[in-house]
Amino acid sequence: MTDSTSPENQRRYPRQELIHDATVTGDRIGEQPCQIRDYCPGGMFLAWRHGGGAPPPLARGDRVKVTFGVRLKERGERSQEVTGTVAWTFDHGFGIAFEQLDSDTARILSKLAEATRRRKEQLRKTAPPPAEAGALWQKLRTLLDQHLRLILADLLRQVDEQLFQDAAKATSNAEQADFFAAIKAIKREREAITRRVEEQLHERLEGLQGGQGSGPRQEAGGNGLSLVDEQEFETFLALSSTIARLEQQYKKELFCIEQRLSRLSGGEVDPEDNPFGVAALLKSIARGFLPLALGKAPTMSLIHSIEATAAPSLGHLYREANELLAGAGVLPDLDYDRHQEALRRQYLERRKSASRSPAGPAPREEDLIPSGTVPPEAEPGAVSSGPGGMAAGHPHPATGPPPPGVPHGPAGAAPSGARQPAAGEQQVPAASPSAGPASPSGAVP
Structure with missing residues (x-):
């Protein structure tokens, strides 16, 4: 063949x-x-x-x-x-x-x-028109940045508390040392974590603005996975149930955002490329922590903290994004139930x-x-x-x-x-x- x-x-x-x-x-x-x-x-x-x-x-x-x-x-x-x-x-x-x-x-x-x-x-x-669309994209970026910084600030505070609690419950000295090492690494890398997450979501937003939403991804694939790839896969596997729950919780809001972004971009928006989507947001946040190589137990603490902070925050982001687009005349009469x-x-x-x-x-x-x-x-x-x-x-x-x-x-x-x-x-x-x-x-x- x-x-x-x-x-x-x-x-x-x-x-x-x-x-x-x-x-x-x-x-x-x-x-x-x-x-x-x-x-x-x-x-x-x-x-x-x-x-x-x-x-x-x-x-x-x-x-x-x-x-x-x-x-x-x-x-x-x-x-x-x-x-x-x-x-x-x-x-x-x-x-x-x-x-x-x-x-x-x-x-x-x-x-x-x-x-x-x-x-x-x-x-x-x-x-x-391009000028009108350009102004809307800039407003969307500002809105995303504002909410993302609030989510990350809450997350960093929450994960710090969660890791301390888990360290106190550790069943061995080695496990406790892993939790304390994770606390130090996150405190040291706070700004870098925030920067990495913002860069990923900005790249997705710019891709939509440039009409590059649904094309095939040029990502590495093949027979083997590197150490970082394996860690990323295990992290996303642990995060998958959280993503599924939140996608179900916000299905109406996500439907409207994806349809309005499709109209604004002049193309079909893939949820993996939608910077407002649950999967894109949560995976970008998780990727921001990957270079720290936190270990399995601290990573599970991070996953729990992501769900605890993201779940209540996403609703506000989605409501404001839909109001912004509908108010600008982008499918203002869109109706999920219809x-x-x-x-x-x-x-x-x-x-x-x-x-x-x-x-x-x-x-x-x-x-x-x-x-x-x-x-x-x-x-x-x-x-x-x-x-x-x-x-x-x-x-x-x-x-x-x-x-x-x-x-x-x-x-x-x-x-x-x-x-x-x-x-x-x-x-x-x-x-x-x-x-x-x-x-x-x-x-x-």
Whole structure:
């Protein structure tokens, strides 16, 4: 099989951006939600849709199947599959090399990439004028800095107290020494910690302002992890449950922020790149402490302190950010509950359509629903949507659970067109409410 990840093949196969929801199935991971980010004739890059949690245990060399939905003019919804071998992995996603890309699948991927380009162009056309947008970005940066400094000041005070308490309860001299060493290191590095956290979030904010939100990340991946990488992974693993809880707690506020930032930036905002997002904020804070190499027990004390200080503070930040953007005319009528009702109706319609549309032959070019229609977010006061005409951060109705209030059907039965898990295979988890741009319809817009 050709190595599509080599520099030679990366030059031979220019990558095309493609934002579309999918699932990936493998022997070691079961079936997991993901999102296609780009592709070329040799392979594709996909991002996990696991919220802030730890990534599934995928490894280089694993054979996987990627499944995504396509909506046809006459036959309703159908699934398309492509198989490949994992070429590299990292925290946010993975790349695969195709085993074989047939002409029908290649044509569909090309149409979906064209739809992504048209969507981004429509978002750019509806974004505020550059001067107005620039002033808003500066206000957002000031707001973020103000709240971040308050959060960090509270955190540094809280973690200092927590480490002293844990040192007093230590069961050995060595453990107590670790806690006291962590206290000294944090006091010594207070300014450096704050600077590192601010730099990471400023970089994300500048990336959004420059329209670089959802592109593939150029992060190291491969077979091995350095010592720092292992420590970072363990820290994020411990932090993942905190992130998941806070994303659920603030799902309405996060939905509105992501939609408004998408409109302001003229592109689709990835929650991992959203500096106001729970995952980005908490991971940036945790990374600020990583160079101190605190050790396992002090790191757990830090995680508890992050949750204790961030949970009450994020609500104030999100309220002020949404008020700032809505007051400036960026989707002022955005309504989360109205979006959920629209999601429920679309889900029921697609279930009905899928039950009437048995699998047929491969789609022809003229069967694919054409690109270029104006998405809902282009209409004043409408609910902004991600790829495929539905809001970012919500599960694909064909690959995730139905919205609240939608019946699941008979016990043990999958919705029409959905795949039943094999014995021993895990069920598809729900996508996080802030898990990124979604294309739940599976349509070629």
